[in-house]
Amino acid sequence: MKTAYINGLFFTVNDNYDVYENGMLVVEGKLITYIGEYDQQEREKADEVVDLHGKWVLPGLVNTHSHIVMTILRGIGDDMLLKPWLERKIWPLEQQFTPEIGKTSALLGVSEMLKSGTTTFSDMFNPTGIDSDAIMEALSETGIRGAFSHTVFSFGSEGEQRQNLREAERFAKTYRHFADGRLTTMVAPHSPYTCSPQALEECARIAREYGVIAHIHVSETEGEIEEIVSRYGARPVEHISRTGLFNGPAVMAHGVVLNDEEREFLREKDVRVAHNPVSNLKLGSGVADVAGLLDAGIKVGIATDGVASNNNFDMFEEMRITALLQKGTRKNTTILPTETVLRLATKTGAQVLGMNHTGSLEKGKQADFITIDPADKPHLQPVSEAKSHLLYAAGGRDVSDVFIDGRQIVKNGECLTIDEERIISEINRLRKTLKE
Numbered sequence: 001m002k003t004a005y006i007n008g009l010f011f012t013v014n015d016n017y018d019v020y021e022n023g024m025l026v027v028e029g030k031l032i033t034y035i036g037e038y039d040q041q042e043r044e045k046a047d048e049v050v051d052l053h054g055k056w057v058l059p060g061l062v063n064t065h066s067h068i069v070m071t072i073l074r075g076i077g078d079d080m081l082l083k084p085w086l087e088r089k090i091w092p093l094e095q096q097f098t099p100e101i102g103k104t105s106a107l108l109g110v111s112e113m114l115k116s117g118t119t120t121f122s123d124m125f126n127p128t129g130i131d132s133d134a135i136m137e138a139l140s141e142t143g144i145r146g147a148f149s150h151t152v153f154s155f156g157s158e159g160e161q162r163q164n165l166r167e168a169e170r171f172a173k174t175y176r177h178f179a180d181g182r183l184t185t186m187v188a189p190h191s192p193y194t195c196s197p198q199a200l201e202e203c204a205r206i207a208r209e210y211g212v213i214a215h216i217h218v219s220e221t222e223g224e225i226e227e228i229v230s231r232y233g234a235r236p237v238e239h240i241s242r243t244g245l246f247n248g249p250a251v252m253a254h255g256v257v258l259n260d261e262e263r264e265f266l267r268e269k270d271v272r273v274a275h276n277p278v279s280n281l282k283l284g285s286g287v288a289d290v291a292g293l294l295d296a297g298i299k300v301g302i303a304t305d306g307v308a309s310n311n312n313f314d315m316f317e318e319m320r321i322t323a324l325l326q327k328g329t330r331k332n333t334t335i336l337p338t339e340t341v342l343r344l345a346t347k348t349g350a351q352v353l354g355m356n357h358t359g360s361l362e363k364g365k366q367a368d369f370i371t372i373d374p375a376d377k378p379h380l381q382p383v384s385e386a387k388s389h390l391l392y393a394a395g396g397r398d399v400s401d402v403f404i405d406g407r408q409i410v411k412n413g414e415c416l417t418i419d420e421e422r423i424i425s426e427i428n429r430l431r432k433t434l435k436e
């Protein structure tokens with residue numbers, strides 16, 4: 001089946017940042033076979049023609065760090081710093097999770113992501129109480145692309161720690177290639193302060209053995225740096241690198257507190273950074289120096305983190321705050337121009353996750369794209385400045401349609417693959433079972 005999408009404003013986010021007014025996108029099966037100016041011959045070869053009536057079309061957004069299983073905890077633990085937030089609020093609540101909570105929470109999170117234009121995500125879950133296999137099955141039915149990763153913690157008895165690592169290994173082995181390659185997994189030690197050096201070494205081995213990427217929270221707060229230096233005599237980046245975890249592809253969530261030497265090391269090792277601006281602000285962690293990371297040649301993706309520290313999965317908001325924070329803290333309006341930020345949230349984000357086959361509208365890439373209809377939206381006028389509006393005026397609620405692998409997942413703002421009414425009713429029932 002070949003479909004030609006016409007009469008749209010297409011933001012390719014390719015290396016030239018080509019934009020086509022009244023352009024054309026042709027999709028055959030799961031792939032983009034043509035993107036460019038309107039072409040009558042291409043149109044005639046198509047089985048179906050879809051008139052987009054002036055909609056804006058862009059690659060699906062890539063959320064490089066999230067926790068969908070925590071979605072039920074939205075609104076809990078406001079106004080707290082990271083450490084007390086985790087220890088006093090979040091972890092005791094996660095201990096009460098059940099398979100039903102895990103799946104409902106994950107589906108609620110994914111429906112929010114899809115409806116706000118995220119087509120690819122990379123997620124870490126705390127395995128306590130939940131049925132991660134059932135969630136992986138449910139994710140495959142939603143149509144989303146991404147990585148869902150079993151977290152490793154060095155909590156509990158030696159036996160419990162061994163079991164946690166065995167499960168993480170089984171998960172990596174089972175799901176590294178799942179749902180026709182649309183879903184995968186990473187090895188995900190939680191952080192240098194919750195994982196022993198031995199656990200980090202084991203995670204490095206799992207990553208090597210199964211060819212999966214490592215995903216870990218690192219250098220999120222000044223307190224973390226102090227704690228790791230006092231425990232191990234080295235800052236987090238050096239400490240982790242000694243365990244071998246940075247010898248293969250790795251994604252560091254946060255990277256708020258990094259020095260020049262660490263940045264140089266991360267570039268050399270191709271360790272990528274998932275930048276979570278809203279979560280870092282809300283938990284009082286600080287502001288990552290994204291401009292400095294990019295200057296150092298590090299790949300940076302944009303992310304939301306979980307909604308208990310955000311409190312939404314809206315990647316448009318993350319893009320805008322990424323740009324504003326860098327301009328404001330550096331007192332320099334020329335850094336992070338619109339094209340750069342949109343690229344971080346799409347093409348570069350996909351590269352951060354090792355998913356180079358998505359993230360831009362280019363021939364041969366997976367047909368993952370979203371549309372926004374500005375026609376009846378005062379805040380998206382005048383339409384002549386669409387590029388600016390995408391970064392500074394639009395929000396996730398403006399997304400009309402979402403396509404992944406050429407399949408329509410969201411139509412006129414409605415998610416076609418998730419029974420949202422049921423999930424919303426369930427989450428509110430389940431929320432009452434949690435004791436704070």
Ligand SMILES: CSC[C@H]1O[C@@H](n2cnc3c(O)ncnc32)[C@H](O)[C@@H]1O
Nearest residue numbers: 067090124125126151190217305306
């Ligand atoms: C890694 S699975 C989810 C696990 O991580 C905890 N978590 C959520 N957000 C953060 C963050 O910003 N830093 C550190 N840990 C975080 C969450 O509570 C789960 O236990």
Ligand SMILES: [Zn+2]
Nearest residue numbers: 217253305306
């Ligand atoms: Zn996180």
